[in-house]
Amino acid sequence: MFSTLFQATGFKRALDLFEAGRLEEGKALLKSLQEEFLAVCEENEALKRQLSEVAEVLDLAEKVQFDGQKYWLNDEDERRGPFCQVCYDRDGLLVHLHRRENHWECQSCHGLYMIPREAPATDRKKPRLRTNLKKTVPLFFERELG
Numbered sequence: 001m002f003s004t005l006f007q008a009t010g011f012k013r014a015l016d017l018f019e020a021g022r023l024e025e026g027k028a029l030l031k032s033l034q035e036e037f038l039a040v041c042e043e044n045e046a047l048k049r050q051l052s053e054v055a056e057v058l059d060l061a062e063k064v065q066f067d068g069q070k071y072w073l074n075d076e077d078e079r080r081g082p083f084c085q086v087c088y089d090r091d092g093l094l095v096h097l098h099r100r101e102n103h104w105e106c107q108s109c110h111g112l113y114m115i116p117r118e119a120p121a122t123d124r125k126k127p128r129l130r131t132n133l134k135k136t137v138p139l140f141f142e143r144e145l146g
Helices: 004-008 012-019 023-063 086-090
Strands: 065-066 069-073 078-083 097-099 102-107 112-114
Touching: 012 069, 023 065, 023 069, 078 086, 078 097
Parallel strands: none
Antiparallel strands: 065 069, 069 078, 097 102, 102 112
16 A cells, blocks of 8 residues: 555656556656655755754844944853944844944944943942932822711
8 A cells, every 4th residue: 555645756656657567657757756856855955054044043133232323242141242233234244343443433334333432430420319308298198088
């Protein structure tokens, strides 16, 4: 008893041709089936490569962080970058930015990114909470019924 797959692919027909003594027709059918099989194998390998590339892109997308101006790559415990926002958004490429005196520059698209100036030490103080409130104001007032 032959399986449906066996019959569907033409192997049963090839077997029938060989059993009937029609060897040349059987060989031609087997050659055709072999070519079809090789084409399916090539397509399968191409799909595996595409799937692998998509998995890599998704993995990379989880590690890339945008700071509002440029991208950084958080790989395990290491932060790498910065990378060009234009090149990543347009082409999906992480292109390192080169640091200049007051900016970063992309060698690919020639985009410029400002390096933020550090605030003077006096400006970096944490805001203090006021703790000397005189009187609190209730949010709700109770009204006497009567």
